[in-house]
Amino acid sequence: MTDLDLIDRKIVAELMRDATLPIAQIADKAGLSQTPCWKRIQKLESSGVLTGRVALGDPTKLGFGLTVFVGIEAPDHGPGWREAFARATGSIPEIMEVHRMAGEIDYLLRVAVADMAAFDRLYKRLADAVPIKSVTSHFVLERMKFTTAYPVDTVSR
Structure with missing residues (x-):
């Protein structure tokens, strides 16, 4: 994590908080335009910093009480x-x-x-x-x- 700059850390934090955010919102929060933001996300994924994007389910509502x-x-x-x-x-x-x-x-x-x-x-x-x-x-x-x-x-x- 020490190799990530402030912009990468902001992108990672936003995606961990809500991976459904549109690129435009993530870019805005990171202080970038959409294309450079998308390229950074792809780099974060290919380097293994971001390992996947998932939807989180409520265990009780899914029958796992x-x-x-x-x-x-x-x-x-x-x-x-x-x-x-x-x-x-x-x-x-x-x-x-x-x-x-x-x-x-x-x-x-x-x-x-x-x-x-x-x-x-x-x-x-x-x-x-x-x-x-x-x-x-x-x-x-x-x-x-x-x-x-x-x-x-x-x-x-």
Whole structure:
């Protein structure tokens, strides 16, 4: 991120906030005309700074009323287990995120399911697919803050 100038940071911030904005509005907020703004967006995409543009859905309205953070302790740390775990978690669409961690747990998963029964089915599917030493589940009661936008500095330095 340090290689991005102020204009690039403004463009990235606007797109992370709302990727449906017309180029004209993004250009105006970045202080550019439309063509140079579009070229910068294309460069940001080709360089991997911008990795995609998506619509965000409301999990409850889509039938995913239960979010669970699942801590996994691996029985071993060899490449065979890691590959099997990656395949298993990759094959379960309700597992939204998988992070390899440092500390007390080896992996942290963010899971979105309809309800407790759906989570139990997911748990059994994962446990049947790969051996797991221990599982700790944390059930979300309320989502108090949510964003996908990183806090990009849009102030002149």
